[in-house]
Each structure stands twice: as C-alpha cells, then as structure tokens.
Amino acid sequence: YALLMGAIALFIVLAIVMYVTRKVDWYARDAG
Known part of the structure; x- marks a missing residue:
C-alpha cells in the first residue's frame, strides 16, 4: 500500500x- x-x-x-x-497571474508579474 505504500507505493499506492x-x-x-x-x-x-x-x-x-x-x-x-x-x-497566479504570471504574465502580469513578468510584465510588471
């Protein structure tokens, strides 16, 4: 059961x- x-x-x-x-708005952070 450990693997499962x-x-x-x-x-x-x-x-x-x-x-x-x-x-998360990644594009807004990169553009900011």
Whole structure:
C-alpha cells in the first residue's frame, strides 16, 4: 500500500501546484 499511497500523494501535490499556479497571474508579474 505504500507505493499506492505515494502515487496518490504525488498526484494530489501535483494537482495543488497546478491549481495554485493557474490562479497566479504570471504574465502580469513578468510584465510588471
């Protein structure tokens, strides 16, 4: 179960990172 839990945890972390970076306005920061 360790491998399964690790894969799920990695997927959750990746989803959180994608969600956070999607909310951040990168283009505005670079242009600023």
